[in-house]
Amino acid sequence: MSKLDLMTDEDLVVSYANGDNTAFDVLLNRHKNSVHSYIYFIVRNKELTEDLFQETFIKVITTIKQGRYTDNGKFKAWIMRIAHNLIIDNFRQERNENMISNDEVEVDLFNNIKLCEHTIEEELVKQQVLKDIRRLVKSLPENQREVLEMRYYQDLSFKEIADMTGVSINTALGRMRYAIMNMRRLAAENHMELSLA
Numbered sequence: 001m002s003k004l005d006l007m008t009d010e011d012l013v014v015s016y017a018n019g020d021n022t023a024f025d026v027l028l029n030r031h032k033n034s035v036h037s038y039i040y041f042i043v044r045n046k047e048l049t050e051d052l053f054q055e056t057f058i059k060v061i062t063t064i065k066q067g068r069y070t071d072n073g074k075f076k077a078w079i080m081r082i083a084h085n086l087i088i089d090n091f092r093q094e095r096n097e098n099m100i101s102n103d104e105v106e107v108d109l110f111n112n113i114k115l116c117e118h119t120i121e122e123e124l125v126k127q128q129v130l131k132d133i134r135r136l137v138k139s140l141p142e143n144q145r146e147v148l149e150m151r152y153y154q155d156l157s158f159k160e161i162a163d164m165t166g167v168s169i170n171t172a173l174g175r176m177r178y179a180i181m182n183m184r185r186l187a188a189e190n191h192m193e194l195s196l197a
Contacts, residue, residue: 077160
């Protein structure tokens with residue numbers, strides 16, 4: 001293990017800004033897997049993931065080299081925020097989703113699935129429910145979908161979600177609440193049964 005490997009992210013940024021290119025290699029190796037996984041999880045396209053991944057680190061390099069990086073002890077959250085913004089920019093170019101009206105029903109759709117052995121019939125029902133849930137998630141407005149995916153599929157805390165999306169914890173919680181309500185409403189409108197009970 002080299003001296004650089006023992007340095008904090010912030011110290012590595014300073015070293016890189018001062019001309020030590022190997023410091024950036026350490027930063028890249030330290031964070032590339034989580035950044036890559038995050039991008040792929042959202043966009044579900046290998047080619048697009050590679051493009052956005054490279055674009056993220058080009059932006060990181062440019063910002064540091066121009067002396068515009070602010071040391072706040074949250075380097076990883078900062079990189080994730082850059083990746084997140086690039087993903088959002090890409091989604092905005094591809095589509096313009098309409099908001100779905102909300103109602104006041106609040107149900108946690110994801111905690112109804114029993115984790116146990118199933119008969120073939122139960123397994124088929126479970127697969128259909130999961131397929132329906134994926135369809136509902138895709139139909140959500142962008143900001144609600146991303147919070148829901150980060151919470152349930154990436155297991156991030158609301159504080160982490162707030163940091164990465166640049167909103168308050170209350171806003172993140174609100175988006176999650178509306179996401180669940182929208183899914184519940186859509187399920188009712190489409191006569192989808194989302195319970196395995």
